[in-house]
Amino acid sequence: MNELERWIRNILKPERMTTAELAYDHMESQSGECLAVIYQPLDHTKRSHWHDTALIGAFAHAMGEARTVLDVGPGDGWPSLRVADRFQKIVGIDPSPKRVEIQRENARRLGITNVEFLVMNAEEMSFADGAFDGVMAASAIEQCDHPERALAEVARVLRPGGRFAMIFEDFDSYFDGGDGDEELWVQRDEAVPLGEDAGGAREDSGGRQRAPGSIVMYQVRTKIPAHETRYGLFVDTRGLESIRSEAGDEGTATVAFFERLRPHVRRAGVYELDHLTSSTVGPMLAEHGFTNIRHLDHRLTPVLETFGALHEAGELDSHRETFVDECLTLGAAAVDAAGDGPGDFVVAEKRG
Numbered sequence: 166m167n168e169l170e171r172w173i174r175n176i177l178k179p180e181r182m183t184t185a186e187l188a189y190d191h192m193e194s195q196s197g198e199c200l201a202v203i204y205q206p207l208d209h210t211k212r213s214h215w216h217d218t219a220l221i222g223a224f225a226h227a228m229g230e231a232r233t234v235l236d237v238g239p240g241d242g243w244p245s246l247r248v249a250d251r252f253q254k255i256v257g258i259d260p261s262p263k264r265v266e267i268q269r270e271n272a273r274r275l276g277i278t279n280v281e282f283l284v285m286n287a288e289e290m291s292f293a294d295g296a297f298d299g300v301m302a303a304s305a306i307e308q309c310d311h312p313e314r315a316l317a318e319v320a321r322v323l324r325p326g327g328r329f330a331m332i333f334e335d336f337d338s339y340f341d342g343g344d345g346d347e348e349l350w351v352q353r354d355e356a357v358p359l360g361e362d363a364g365g366a367r368e369d370s371g372g373r374q375r376a377p378g379s380i381v382m383y384q385v386r387t388k389i390p391a392h393e394t395r396y397g398l399f400v401d402t403r404g405l406e407s408i409r410s411e412a413g414d415e416g417t418a419t420v421a422f423f424e425r426l427r428p429h430v431r432r433a434g435v436y437e438l439d440h441l442t443s444s445t446v447g448p449m450l451a452e453h454g455f456t457n458i459r460h461l462d463h464r465l466t467p468v469l470e471t472f473g474a475l476h477e478a479g480e481l482d483s484h485r486e487t488f489v490d491e492c493l494t495l496g497a498a499a500v501d502a503a504g505d506g507p508g509d510f511v512v513a514e515k516r517g
């Protein structure tokens with residue numbers, strides 16, 4: 166634990182929170198409204214739309230012949246809303262009421278009716294054993310307090326022979342050769358639970374008191390052990406701005422900056438996560454009854470190379486009508502080519 170962490174723990178005495186309570190429940194959009202189809206019209210000239218569509222191809226292909234599919238932690242509705250036309254029924258679960266509100270709103274706006282979003286923790290699902298033919302999870306299992314419990318639940322709700330596909334933050338390959346990192350940023354928000362005494366407080370749809378505020382996030386991650394600690398300081402936005410203009414910068418991860426921030430802190434929270442890695446996730450899945458466990462790299466280099474070559478040659482426009490099918494095919498091919506690993510996209514089958 167570094168000096169700033171010790172200061173935060175001793176002085177601010179942060180409450181233990183989940184990732185949903187500290188971060189996801191306070192975001193209007195978890196993706197920054199950049200998702201193709203969900204927030205932006207599909208655009209064949211955008212590299213990110215090629216990549217995103219190929220990932221959808223990979224998820225859909227990995228589900229095999231599934232008709233009923235579960236999406237763990239859909240954020241703004243990804244990937245559920247993009248793959249919905251491939252399946253009879255998709256259920257998305259997320260412990261954050263705010264996220265579920267946004268997921269439902271996005272489904273309504275897009276006219277997608279075979280998707281249902283529920284407030285539920287992946288570690289304690291209320292579904293019957295074998296309820297789903299397939300389960301998808303994108304950057305969500307590692308956001309659970311206990312990822313292994315969530316994987317055990319995924320195995321329980323999958324029918325024998327059912328398919329699982331997950332993208333995860335692979336701490337084995339995350340830090341470009343370094344041992345870890347630290348980061349400070351501000352999550353600006355109009356709906357932070359600052360408590361009843363905060364000016365401008367109002368009740369949200371879940372009956373919680375919220376007021377205009379921001380969250381100062383300070384995160385420390387280590388490669389070994391694969392671990393993340395995140396502190397969130399719920400602050401009065403005006404107070405924060407006055408300090409930042411005084412400091413003349415965005416704020417720094419120092420005790421001095423946090424001392425100045427202290428009078429404006431209404432609440433402080435902390436979560437700790439033991440992250441998955443390419444080397445730990447395979448044995449974990451095998452232990453929970455999965456077989457045919459294979460890895461791929463979610464960057465899907467062949468898709469990016471194809472885009473790059475077409476862009477360079479000025480030929481993107483001639484792929485306007487075909488690029489979606491091309492991306493879906495490239496994504497599916499990446500799943501077919503998946504191997505022993507490493508790789509931060511894992512596909513597996515529940516043992517029959």
Ligand SMILES: C[S@@+](CC[C@H](N)C(=O)[O-])C[C@H]1O[C@@H](n2cnc3c(N)ncnc32)[C@H](O)[C@@H]1O
Nearest residue numbers: 189238239240243261286287303304305308309
């Ligand atoms: C990084 S976001 C990923 C969102 C989306 N799948 C995507 O890739 O854009 C993580 C999501 O997992 C959800 N989450 C956190 N803890 C969870 C839990 N215990 N069970 C299910 N979902 C959880 C968060 O609320 C959030 O929506």
